[in-house]
Amino acid sequence: MRCEIVAIGTELLLGQIIDTNSSWMGEQLAIAGIEHLRQAKVGDNLERIVVCINEALERADAVIVCGGLGPTQDDITREAIAQVMGVALVHQPQVAEVIRGLFASRGRVMPENNLRQADVPEGAILIEQRTGTAPGLICPVGDKVIYAVPGVPYEMKEMIERAVLPDLVRRSGAPQVFVSRVLRTWGESESRISELLDPRLVALEVGGNPTIAFLASGIEGIKVRLTARSATRAEADALLDAEEAEVRAVLGDHVFTNEDLPMEAEVGRLLVAQGLTLAVAESLTGGLLASRVVAVPGASRWFRGGIVSYAGDVKTDLLDVPEGPVVSEAAALAMAASVRRLMGADIGLSTTGVAGPVEQDGEPPGVVWIGIAGPDDRAAIRIQLPGDRERVRQMAVISAMDRLRRRLLG
Amino acid sequence: MRCEIVAIGTELLLGQIIDTNSSWMGEQLAIAGIEHLRQAKVGDNLERIVVCINEALERADAVIVCGGLGPTQDDITREAIAQVMGVALVHQPQVAEVIRGLFASRGRVMPENNLRQADVPEGAILIEQRTGTAPGLICPVGDKVIYAVPGVPYEMKEMIERAVLPDLVRRSGAPQVFVSRVLRTWGESESRISELLDPRLVALEVGGNPTIAFLASGIEGIKVRLTARSATRAEADALLDAEEAEVRAVLGDHVFTNEDLPMEAEVGRLLVAQGLTLAVAESLTGGLLASRVVAVPGASRWFRGGIVSYAGDVKTDLLDVPEGPVVSEAAALAMAASVRRLMGADIGLSTTGVAGPVEQDGEPPGVVWIGIAGPDDRAAIRIQLPGDRERVRQMAVISAMDRLRRRLLG
Numbered sequence: 001m002r003c004e005i006v007a008i009g010t011e012l013l014l015g016q017i018i019d020t021n022s023s024w025m026g027e028q029l030a031i032a033g034i035e036h037l038r039q040a041k042v043g044d045n046l047e048r049i050v051v052c053i054n055e056a057l058e059r060a061d062a063v064i065v066c067g068g069l070g071p072t073q074d075d076i077t078r079e080a081i082a083q084v085m086g087v088a089l090v091h092q093p094q095v096a097e098v099i100r101g102l103f104a105s106r107g108r109v110m111p112e113n114n115l116r117q118a119d120v121p122e123g124a125i126l127i128e129q130r131t132g133t134a135p136g137l138i139c140p141v142g143d144k145v146i147y148a149v150p151g152v153p154y155e156m157k158e159m160i161e162r163a164v165l166p167d168l169v170r171r172s173g174a175p176q177v178f179v180s181r182v183l184r185t186w187g188e189s190e191s192r193i194s195e196l197l198d199p200r201l202v203a204l205e206v207g208g209n210p211t212i213a214f215l216a217s218g219i220e221g222i223k224v225r226l227t228a229r230s231a232t233r234a235e236a237d238a239l240l241d242a243e244e245a246e247v248r249a250v251l252g253d254h255v256f257t258n259e260d261l262p263m264e265a266e267v268g269r270l271l272v273a274q275g276l277t278l279a280v281a282e283s284l285t286g287g288l289l290a291s292r293v294v295a296v297p298g299a300s301r302w303f304r305g306g307i308v309s310y311a312g313d314v315k316t317d318l319l320d321v322p323e324g325p326v327v328s329e330a331a332a333l334a335m336a337a338s339v340r341r342l343m344g345a346d347i348g349l350s351t352t353g354v355a356g357p358v359e360q361d362g363e364p365p366g367v368v369w370i371g372i373a374g375p376d377d378r379a380a381i382r383i384q385l386p387g388d389r390e391r392v393r394q395m396a397v398i399s400a401m402d403r404l405r406r407r408l409l410g
Numbered sequence: 411m412r413c414e415i416v417a418i419g420t421e422l423l424l425g426q427i428i429d430t431n432s433s434w435m436g437e438q439l440a441i442a443g444i445e446h447l448r449q450a451k452v453g454d455n456l457e458r459i460v461v462c463i464n465e466a467l468e469r470a471d472a473v474i475v476c477g478g479l480g481p482t483q484d485d486i487t488r489e490a491i492a493q494v495m496g497v498a499l500v501h502q503p504q505v506a507e508v509i510r511g512l513f514a515s516r517g518r519v520m521p522e523n524n525l526r527q528a529d530v531p532e533g534a535i536l537i538e539q540r541t542g543t544a545p546g547l548i549c550p551v552g553d554k555v556i557y558a559v560p561g562v563p564y565e566m567k568e569m570i571e572r573a574v575l576p577d578l579v580r581r582s583g584a585p586q587v588f589v590s591r592v593l594r595t596w597g598e599s600e601s602r603i604s605e606l607l608d609p610r611l612v613a614l615e616v617g618g619n620p621t622i623a624f625l626a627s628g629i630e631g632i633k634v635r636l637t638a639r640s641a642t643r644a645e646a647d648a649l650l651d652a653e654e655a656e657v658r659a660v661l662g663d664h665v666f667t668n669e670d671l672p673m674e675a676e677v678g679r680l681l682v683a684q685g686l687t688l689a690v691a692e693s694l695t696g697g698l699l700a701s702r703v704v705a706v707p708g709a710s711r712w713f714r715g716g717i718v719s720y721a722g723d724v725k726t727d728l729l730d731v732p733e734g735p736v737v738s739e740a741a742a743l744a745m746a747a748s749v750r751r752l753m754g755a756d757i758g759l760s761t762t763g764v765a766g767p768v769e770q771d772g773e774p775p776g777v778v779w780i781g782i783a784g785p786d787d788r789a790a791i792r793i794q795l796p797g798d799r800e801r802v803r804q805m806a807v808i809s810a811m812d813r814l815r816r817r818l819l820g
Contacts, residue, residue: 013446015437016625020428022451027425036423037458039451041432048447055465215426280718282697286704290697290718295800299720305728306718308690308700314715314753343724390705 001172002035004056008068008077009151010043021066021156031227032165032178034062044068049080053146057084061144062168064160067151069134071114077148081139082121084146089119095126099133127163131155138167145171176229179236181244182260184221185251186402190214193222196250200243210243219394220262224251256405263401264292270408271302271347278404279343280306281319281335283326283352284368289397304343309335315352318342325361327352332371332380340373348373351400355389365389368396370403379407411582412445414466418478418487419561420453431476431566441637442575442588444472454478459490463556467494471554472578474570477561479544481524487558491549492531494556499529505536509543537573541565548577555581586639589646591654592670594631595661596812600624603632606660610653620653629804630672634661666815673811674702680818681712681757688814689753690716691729691745693736693762694778699807714753719745725762728752735771737762742781742790750783758783761810765799775799778806780813789817 005025011017022039029036038059042052049068056063068077082089095118103110117134120126127136132155137148147167149159169176185193194201194214201212210228224247228239248255256266271278280289290306293299307319315321319338321331331352340348349372356365366387371380381403385395415435421427432449439446448469452462459478466473478487492499506528513520527544530536537546542565547558557577559569579586595603604611604624611622620638634657638649658665666676681688690699700716703709717729725731729748731741741762750758759782766775776797781790791813795805 012433013436013449014440015433015435018428018430018433023422023425023428025425026423030424037453037455038462039423041449043447045447052448277721282700285701287692287697287700287716287718290692290720291695291701291803294696294718294720304721305724306697306720308697308704308716308718310700310704310710310716311687311714311753317754318715318752342728343721344727393701 001062001168002037002060003029003062003064003168004037004060005039006049006052006056006063006065007039007041007151008044008049008065009041010045010074012041012067013043021151021153024153024157025064025066025160028160028165029168031180032169033176033229034168034172044074044076046076046080046083049076050083053080053084057141057144057146062147062171063145064147064149064164066149066156069117069136069148069150071111071116071133073113075116078116078119078121078137081124081137081146081148085121085123085139085141087122090122091115092118092120092126095120095135098129098135102129102133127159129155130162131158136163138163176231177233177236178227178229179233179240180225180227181240181258183224183226183244183247183251183255184257184260184263185224185254186221186256186263186398187254188222188251190222193224193251193254197224197247200246200250210239212243212247219398221256221398223260224255253406253409256402262292262296263398263405265296267401267405267408268293268296268299268302270405272298274408276346276408277302277304277344278347278349279304279339279345280400281339281348281350281371282306282308283310283315283331283335283350284355285351285393285396285400286310288393289349289351289400292397292401304345307339307342325363327354327361327363327367327369329369329371329380329382332369333373333378334371336371336373336380337378346375347404349400349404351396353392353396355392357389366392368392368399370396370400372404372407374407411472411578412447412470413439413472413474413578414447414470415449416459416462416466416473416475417449417451417561418454418459418475419451420455420484422451422477423453431561431563434563434567435474435476435570438570438575439578441590442579443586443639444578444582454484454486456486456490456493459486460493463490463494467551467554467556472557472581473555474557474559474574476559476566479527479546479558479560481521481526481543483523485526488526488529488531488547491534491547491556491558495531495533495549495551497532500532501525502528502530502536505530505545508539508545512539512543537569539565540572541568546573548573586641587643587646588637588639589643589650590635590637591650591668593634593636593654593657593661593665594667594670594673595634595664596631596666596673596808597664598632598661600632603634603661603664607634607657610656610660620649622653622657629808631666631808633670634665663816663819666812672702672706673808673815675706677811677815677818678703678706678709678712680815682708684818686756686818687712687714687754688757688759689714689749689755691749691758691760691781692716692718693720693725693741693745693760694765695761695803695806695810696720698803699759699761699810702807702811714755717749717752735773737764737771737773737777737779739779739781739790739792742779743783743788744781746781746783746790747788756785757814759810759814761806763795763802763806765802767799776802778802778809780806780810782814782817784817 335350336348353368745760763778
């Protein structure tokens with residue numbers, strides 16, 4: 001079973017929208033074990049869309065067409081697929097009813113052009129619309145198949161997961177469940193993690209079950225993705241549980257979550273569990289640490305606030321940083337202790353360092369001091385990060401959160 | 411002159427990397443007036459790359475191949491293009507010398523596999539490598555042409571601008587200069603700006619010179635892109651000057667830059683010009699405002715720091731916010747005045763509001779109070795923003811900066 005993806009839309013060619021849909025679908029196909037060798041983007045032109053789908057269908061067994069299912073005149077994917085299938089478009093009154101109902105339920109008048117979405121190629125199976133107005137399509141062409149899904153990302157994802165992937169897996173003749181679990185790690189480089197897991201990679205090999213894949217994701221940490229296939233979800237979960245235990249035995253507390261959540265969510269979980277609150281003092285990260293914390297749902301339960309001390313005398317006057325270099329252990333300790341006191345928090349966390357491009361206080365770009373102050377303890381560590389200003393800032397944020405996580409773990 | 415783009419890399423198909431390169435190149439081709447109808451992505455497989463390039467070359471006059479020029483065994487774009495051209499790869503000692511020199515200048519030992527990058531298809535013209543190790547290629551095929559550029563975005567962009575676009579424009583037989591200028595605006599919706607500029611759009615029409623395009627870019631504002639073509643750069647600039655004056659006559663001070671820079675850079679420019687410094691107090695934006703400010707080069711000249719007052723009693727204790735609702739005029743005014751005083755700044759800027767999803771202090775999601783305090787003046791305004799939590803936060807940041815910009819303009 002080979003699958004290709006065709007993304008429709010002149011705005012994709014013009015660079016007005018970046019085609020993240022194809023990337024996401026490619027990843028899902030890989031996880032599901034469906035071979036996938038080509039992707040194409042083509043503009044809103046009937047002849048060119050027909051040619052593009054035909055070419056893909058010659059090479060592959062299945063083609064996913066994404067976009068061009070909307071109500072406007074330049075949404076012509078339905079017409080193109082009908083041409084490829086050699087059939088007419090047929091008006092489906094029950095689809096029109098659903099669209100009318102959607103508008104009515106939102107108290108809005110339906111523009112008439114929405115009814116175009118009820119015209120579907122003869123012989124196509126509908127994928128019911130649940131989040132948008134356009135239904136998806138499963139269109140048999142001989143022993144091959146064309147799927148059509150909307151270009152709106154959340155509508156597309158919902159239909160791919162609910163209807164397209166199950167149909168593809170069924171057609172591929174391997175009635176299996178694919179389940180993935182992502183362990184996120186911090187504290188070692190991707191190459192070191194790969195080295196540490198090498199015995200597991202050999203044990204599992206290509207085509208093994210489960211499989212392991214790595215993905216360096218910058219501020220999100222290094223992701224280790226385990227994928228198991230089995231006849232049932234329960235069996236797949238059992239395989240993943242066993243493999244996760246093996247990986248954790250090697251990587252220890254470098255693994256900070258198995259729920260694909262950011263570091264700050266895990267820190268929040270630990271703080272809530274221990275009944276503690278946090279305040280942050282930032283120099284080089286300049287508010288980035290605080291802004292990531294407040295993006296965690298429910299952060300108000302454990303986050304008190306922060307101080308961005310960008311100017312040197314703000315550090316000395318407001319945060320009692322002693323005179324001297326501000327990229328230093330003394331500065332990191334004073335910042336953490338002072339923000340803890342000023343904000344009435346249980347724990348203060350601080351960052352001070354050199355984002356670059358030039359050195360500061362005799363320290364080269366990438367050097368960051370992280371300070372942590374609790375009710376009875378203070379500590380600071382010095383780390384060296386790679387990359388440009390923006391990357392150093394991002395890495396400093398996850399590194400600071402990771403230090404706090406390890407302290408909370410004891 | 412028709413052009414297609416082929417992006418090379420299994421990691422693109424697997425969704426491990428999102429192909430932003432093709433989007434950027436598509437935009438550049440559109441600006442340069444080069445017709446561009448298809449894009450493809452293909453994995454690191456010699457046979458499939460050759461087929462994909464051949465197909466593109468049948469339909470188009472020019473094909474840009476991006477990626478697969480690196481030193482490793484799966485970088486096989488050079489081999490594929492040689493097959494398409496029907497020629498051999500030839501080792502170019504002078505390219506090898508440059509690569510050796512690059513490693514030596516960084517004090518690093520060159521892995522031998524880097525020399526693969528000195529093997530180029532016979533008859534190809536080299537695009538000198540300036541930012542990376544791999545040279546680009548201009549490969550004539552009859553009266554058509556294949557370009558090869560690296561997949562590393564900044565290497566790719568530099569080569570496209572320096573060598574590929576000029577060559578394409580020359581081949582297109584229209585020896586013209588295309589120059590674009592982006593005006594960024596804030597204060598009106600995209601549809602309202604489009605309406606206001608409607609007389610200009612009619613005056614310029616499709617195929618006019620200059621042309622106008624709109625692009626809503628969220629936190630970056632709404633962009634109005636003017637593109638002029640002419641025989642010389644000076645003539646194009648004159649056309650753009652005249653059109654910019656027309657647009658500004660309609661949009662007035664909604665236009666905040668003609669240099670495609672973010673709002674915070676413009677605010678910084680005004681502050682420096684007036685010899686003023688800034689401090690910020692943030693509630694719902696939670697450090698996002700400060701983090702965007704410190705990303706502006708040279709922000710240390712005018713930014714003192716900020717306070718993130720997330721917990722209610724941090725607002726009252728540290729920022730002297732009066733008892734009562736914190737999403738209010740009184741709170742915004744107190745936050746701005748207090749942070750100005752605490753940080754020793756000339757101006758204090760504050761945000762307090764409801765990010766959502768539920769109401770707070772009787773105000774619905776999206777309501778934001780922005781406060782500004784100067785030496786002798788205080789003011790606050792209430793705005794209502796659309797979107798989810800993250801979008802409300804982002805829009806609150808640019809809205810707050812815009813209020814400050816308008817105050818600085820007088």
